[in-house]
Amino acid sequence: MHQFSFQRTNYQHTPVTQAVFIVPPQVHLLDVAGPAQIFYEAADYGAPVTSYFAGIFPADERVESSSHLCFSDLRDYNTLQLKKNDLVFIPGLERALLLDDAFLRTTAPFRRWLQEQHAKGVIICSVCTGAFLLAEAGLLQDQACTTHWKYTERLQQRYPGLQVKENCLFVQSGTVLTSAGVASGIDLALYIVEQLWGSAFAAQVAREVVVFNRRSAADPQLSVFLQYRNHLNNRIHTIQDLLAQTLDKKLSIEALAEQIHMSPRNLTRLFKSTTGITIGQYLDKLRVERSQQMIGEGHTMHTVAAACGLKSTNQLRQLLKKYRGMVRA
Structure with missing residues (x-):
């Protein structure tokens, strides 16, 4: 064409x-x-x-x-x-x-x-x-x-x-x-x-115009950073915001629960019942989308892995392979 x-x-x-x-x-x-x-x-x-x-x-x-x-x-x-x-x-x-x-x-x-x-x-x-x-x-x-x-x-x-x-x-x-x-x-x-x-x-x-994460034609209309937010639970919104803003850090479930004055067990159950996925799955999806953005911008795999809170480029590749369906063509 x-x-x-x-x-x-x-x-x-x-x-x-x-x-x-x-x-x-x-x-x-x-x-x-x-x-x-x-x-x-x-x-x-x-x-x-x-x-x-x-x-x-x-x-x-x-x-x-x-x-x-x-x-x-x-x-x-x-x-x-x-x-x-x-x-x-x-x-x-x-x-x-x-x-x-x-x-x-x-x-x-x-x-x-x-x-x-x-x-x-x-x-x-x-x-x-x-x-x-x-x-x-x-x-x-x-x-x-x-x-x-x-x-x-x-x-x-x-x-x-x-x-x-x-x-x-x-x-x-x-x-x-x-x-x-x-x-x-x-x-x-x-x-x-x-x-x-x-x-x-x-x-x-x-x-x-403060558009730092520019999107391309290959990106979906609904970013993972916006998905799973169609709820009114402010505590879960707080956790989702925290996860998105600290991808380069490894936060324990205890540290997350402390932010909203809840036990780790209750947070785990509430997150799943509110969003439909686990905290670990949500974090993985955030990392996959962020990594694709950075790779598309020309960053090295080592830099991308560090920015997504992963220990190695091998761990990043395994994550991308696991969520192959999310990866853009």
């Missing part, structure tokens, strides 16, 4: 990239704000990029978001002259609109404009349920794509010609990229910044 490519050398002398953020009615704020902030920071660091905000209807100069915060002074997308490798971001919006055939019919002119931009080689990106608008425009037909985990099945049912991928942060199909939603829009934006201006520059931008 053809993948788009960007110049990576001396970005200060490359043409200015135009990044257009579409603001549909009932837009989800973070779907717009996250990627827009990434490109704002990139410009602040000297990247040749200019951002625009445009409504989905030419007459819209003011749009109310799903959170009731309003966007104003929006551009008419017809006035934008985009070129190959410029960017268009389509954020998510309220599902009631996406399932409203009458609303979708009114978007026909915008969808035709999207098709024209795609034909010119403009990079089209969706965040969260924005994928529905791309699908309606025919840009995802027979292509791999994704959306928020709550809507992957609905997207597949409504558009059976799509190859909807579950549990991934973003998917690239040529010059069309779809992401899972909210925070994954930031991951997607950082990925594009990396393609445009290189890894070192993207790392600077990530650090500026």
